[in-house]
């Protein structure tokens with residue numbers, strides 16, 4: 001296994017669980033990508049959120065499916081979660097420690113630190129992520145031809161005790177979660193428009209001349225949104241809807257939402273504030289946000305090139321290279337996007353490698369499940385012939401369309417219900433134990449517990 005990120009740890013854990021001996025080679029601590037900041041395995045490089053846990057969202061469905069199959073990443077996330085409304089957010093240090101602890105206790109994984117610069121012998125899984133080291137990228141080039149890329153940006157983190165608590169108010173949108181999981185910094189229309197103007201005019205880190213800026217639409221830098229129109233940010237990450245300022249009894253014109261990085265609230269993430277503004281400009285411009293005038297920054301926003309393969313063209317149905325089938329790929333390098341999607345891909349790669357090593361058939365997940373939808377993306381089945389392969393999160397567009405008349409209100413429930421039976425049948429054939437308890441029915445999962 002090359003790479004000990006979200007995909008590599010999940011894949012190694014599952015293979016060890018299936019009785020295989022795995023050598024996990026991770027370049028940390030000797031070497032780190034520009035985005036990785038710790039020496040931990042399974043480092044969350046940007047947000048500490050694994051996104052919505054609502055079982056009627058595509059990502060919530062993926063969470064539920066991964067829990068059923070005993071995912072290392074989901075289990076560790078559940079154990080280390082911090083309050084974040086409907087989202088599954090974690091204390092990133094405790095999360096990484098939980099992943100590594102369980103991986104070490106599995107007994108089947110040998111750890112070898114150090115950058116891999118040539119493709120190792122034997123059956124190998126490359127899970128080196130969007131920031132695969134340049135030397136390994138060069139070693140892969142003859143096998144994968146032109147690699148594709150886009151840009152991804154990281155949001156800044158501010159220290160909790162430097163936030164002006166006389167301005168910030170605690171609330172989750174529409175009171176979800178325990179109703180007070182986020183800190184919100186309200187803005188008047190004048191403050192907001194001045195901020196947008198400053199973001200537009202601020203100095204940015206520019207890509208090299210030979211690099212055309214292509215962004216991932218699900219994670220646009222704030223300056224790109226600001227360029228698209230005055231109110232794009234107030235309809236996006238700065239959306240005030242459902243957030244009543246207790247001092248005015250009204251929704252502000254815009255808000256900056258801060259999500260807890262740790263249970264103690266010592267550090268807070270500026271939700272959706274990924275940016276390529278230069279660091280001095282971030283300090284100046286984010287200092288205009290009411291409540292952040294005296295902010296102490298734990299981490300500034302950053303931007304990085306993000307590399308992936310043209311997986312539908314290069315990979316076989318079991319995620320190995322068509323041209324060299326002993327080499328498998330897992331995680332974001334295959335063109336899935338996001339922590340959970342990468343872990344899910346690591347899980348599927350483990351099943352594929354297990355099938356290869358045991359001479360059994362690899363059974364892909366059914367198309368109607370969230371795992372299956374992601375798999376359809378990587379193999380190209382979800383896309384028309386002329387589709388230009390792009391990374392994506394798991395979204396309903398990757399699922400086969402629902403049959404019959406579909407209303408907006410019942411669409412999500414129908415996707416979720418349709419997946420359950422198919423998932424149960426497929427999971428029953430898994431080579432490892434599956435959680436005996438069936439996934440909660442959608443109705444159960446959404447019904448709040450009775451009042452005490």
Ligand SMILES: Cc1cc2nc3c(=O)[nH]c(=O)nc-3n(C[C@H](O)[C@H](O)[C@H](O)COP(=O)(O)OP(=O)(O)OC[C@H]3O[C@@H](n4cnc5c(N)ncnc54)[C@H](O)[C@@H]3O)c2cc1C
Pocket residue numbers: 002003004005006007008025026027028031032033035036041042043044045046047048049114115116117127128129130131132133135136152153154302303304305306330331332333337338339340342343
């Ligand atoms: C700037 C940026 C911001 C992001 N923000 C988010 C976000 O907010 N939310 C989200 O869900 N996703 C985000 N992502 C995507 C996120 O990185 C992935 O979803 C996830 O981490 C991918 O998992 P992975 O295992 O494929 O790669 P990674 O988690 O990156 O793991 C790859 C591992 O391989 C190691 N490695 C690399 N090269 C070598 C080598 N040659 N030899 C040995 N080891 C090597 C690395 O050190 C790393 O530990 C972001 C990505 C970037 C680049």
